[in-house]
Amino acid sequence: MCGIGIAIAPASSAHDHVWPTVLDAIRRRGPDSLRTFHHHFTAHSQPYALSLASSVLSLRGVGITAQPLASTHGRLLLAWNGQIFDTVDGASSSRVRLDAGENDAQVLLDRITTLVDAGSGCEQAVNAALAEVEAPYALALLDTHTSTLVFARDPLGRRSLLLHRSPRHEALTICSVASTALLDSIANDPGATLDEIDCATIWAIDLLRSPTTPRALPRCQSRFTQPLLLRELRPQQPASTEDDFEAARDGFLAVLADSVQRRVANIATDQAAGEAHVAVLFSGGLDCTTLALLAHRYVPAHQPIDLLNVGFENPRALAAARTERQRKARASTEPRRRNKHQPASTPLQDDAAESAPELGGEEDIYAVPDRLTGLASYAELRRLAPLRRWNFVAINIAYDEYTRYRSQVATLMAPTSSVMDLSIGCALYFASRGAGLLGTELYTTPARVLLSGLGADELLGGYSRHRHALSSGLCALVDELQLDLHRLPTRNLGRDDRVISTHAREARYPFLDRTVLDYLTSTPTTTKINTDLLKAGQRGDKFLLRKLAQSLGLVQASRLQKRAMQFGTRAAKIDPHSGAIKGHHKA
Numbered sequence: 001m002c003g004i005g006i007a008i009a010p011a012s013s014a015h016d017h018v019w020p021t022v023l024d025a026i027r028r029r030g031p032d033s034l035r036t037f038h039h040h041f042t043a044h045s046q047p048y049a050l051s052l053a054s055s056v057l058s059l060r061g062v063g064i065t066a067q068p069l070a071s072t073h074g075r076l077l078l079a080w081n082g083q084i085f086d087t088v089d090g091a092s093s094s095r096v097r098l099d100a101g102e103n104d105a106q107v108l109l110d111r112i113t114t115l116v117d118a119g120s121g122c123e124q125a126v127n128a129a130l131a132e133v134e135a136p137y138a139l140a141l142l143d144t145h146t147s148t149l150v151f152a153r154d155p156l157g158r159r160s161l162l163l164h165r166s167p168r169h170e171a172l173t174i175c176s177v178a179s180t181a182l183l184d185s186i187a188n189d190p191g192a193t194l195d196e197i198d199c200a201t202i203w204a205i206d207l208l209r210s211p212t213t214p215r216a217l218p219r220c221q222s223r224f225t226q227p228l229l230l231r232e233l234r235p236q237q238p239a240s241t242e243d244d245f246e247a248a249r250d251g252f253l254a255v256l257a258d259s260v261q262r263r264v265a266n267i268a269t270d271q272a273a274g275e276a277h278v279a280v281l282f283s284g285g286l287d288c289t290t291l292a293l294l295a296h297r298y299v300p301a302h303q304p305i306d307l308l309n310v311g312f313e314n315p316r317a318l319a320a321a322r323t324e325r326q327r328k329a330r331a332s333t334e335p336r337r338r339n340k341h342q343p344a345s346t347p348l349q350d351d352a353a354e355s356a357p358e359l360g361g362e363e364d365i366y367a368v369p370d371r372l373t374g375l376a377s378y379a380e381l382r383r384l385a386p387l388r389r390w391n392f393v394a395i396n397i398a399y400d401e402y403t404r405y406r407s408q409v410a411t412l413m414a415p416t417s418s419v420m421d422l423s424i425g426c427a428l429y430f431a432s433r434g435a436g437l438l439g440t441e442l443y444t445t446p447a448r449v450l451l452s453g454l455g456a457d458e459l460l461g462g463y464s465r466h467r468h469a470l471s472s473g474l475c476a477l478v479d480e481l482q483l484d485l486h487r488l489p490t491r492n493l494g495r496d497d498r499v500i501s502t503h504a505r506e507a508r509y510p511f512l513d514r515t516v517l518d519y520l521t522s523t524p525t526t527t528k529i530n531t532d533l534l535k536a537g538q539r540g541d542k543f544l545l546r547k548l549a550q551s552l553g554l555v556q557a558s559r560l561q562k563r564a565m566q567f568g569t570r571a572a573k574i575d576p577h578s579g580a581i582k583g584h585h586k587a
Ligand SMILES: Nc1ncnc2c1ncn2[C@@H]1O[C@H](COP(=O)(O)OP(=O)(O)OP(=O)(O)O)[C@@H](O)[C@H]1O
Pocket: 280, 281, 282, 283, 284, 285, 286, 287, 288, 289, 308, 309, 310, 311, 370, 371, 431, 451, 452, 453, 454, 456, 457, 462, 561, 562, 563, 564, 565, 566, 568, 569
């Protein structure tokens, strides 16, 4: 992923010690180029300076399209962290150019320039151009003629953009990710703030009038920007073309496969043709295994697909497992009647009981639940696609290594800061670093594109809270699913982008493609979820996806139960005495 950094401040105070640290942080996200453009203006009779920096992780077009990218006469400057995967039908010239392999930043800037040349203000032009594309993005556009800055994130918030205000709001920093110096300012200067930029609207700053006060602009409506509403909650429910379950499953397969194809095709890098261009963040669970098998259809046959599977040495869980094994061994050699007042097990024993059967043996400290599932699904992929080179990369993170990197991950994920965020952030940090064992050899994935299965649980009812909601009736389940859709932009995606992109890689989310979202929000809830099975505590969750996976031959993976990343990797409750700490506590 690329990076964006913008500083707006009175000229006298511009470029303090924080700005170089912001540049460092965004350089890591986009190692292929980094440019900075300076714009000077006067507001309230005071000279001001704006610096606009943009780094590029080049994935589209011929060569590297450096940013900020200038329009022909230099009036407009674009910083684009994004990938256009689809365009509305009306934008046919953009579509043709993208299909021909042109760089999407250039195509987008040309479209904005055309609208500005035809008389639109730059805010309207950006707004209209963004409504024509399906893309994860964070963007900033500076109009040097009018001294207007426009910035935005895609409606689902798949790319990060943060806003930092100085204590008296006289200066503003907009950046993909925070640096330690920026966080120090939050800690030390009362009044300083750091927030994720809201992606429901587009933002603009009229630099000459109010240089540090963004204004919200409602988004232009299109099929890519309309709010997502489940069919059960629409005033008029669409006629159900998918009464037939098999037709619904096949329709889902068609849109999901197409989404995967668009995310793995046309990756233009200077990599050797025969090395992996695509890796899967691979727990071995249902969601990512299905994506891996679909990716196999479209990734060139001579390229390997890397499966990145992370697991942590968790001293607490290991100690508990050992104690539990010893207890069981003692119990089997000295059978004793349990006193009825003695509790069946302690919380630590419960934890161990969960670990014990899943740890492959005392010595295999990385045989965490996701490793075992990962290996099983890897075997299934090899069986179904034997001619593909699948690289199962075992990413083993020792407790020492985790403790060395923890504060770095905490800085990257800011302003999110809970214990659960840190566990997930660490799992994603190491998984996307992509360095582990390929067999017995050390290996680091060269892939810049990482597929993630995130989104399937929100769309298809994969969380245990969906089952709890169903116990209050179907309407409660529908409401819970709608809430998930509503919260997608604010929950995890910004955090994940900040953590993953620091390794100069880009996460792509096939389940969050707009056409997939439209399809699944139009499919009846009772088709997506088998409510009878779910009520009975069986595999009724993500039922449509389970059946899709089965139809592809993924028999083992289609039966897997959801396991949250922090538990599957054993990144949660890893520190001594962390047993009583709750996920929502501050890390
Ligand atoms: N141990 C892991 N190693 C690498 N990537 C992982 C791991 N665990 C989860 N991921 C990635 O994060 C995504 C979202 O994780 P989440 O905890 O929501 O799992 P999930 O919904 O059960 O998905 P899946 O069925 O793919 O495991 C996964 O689809 C996968 O791409």
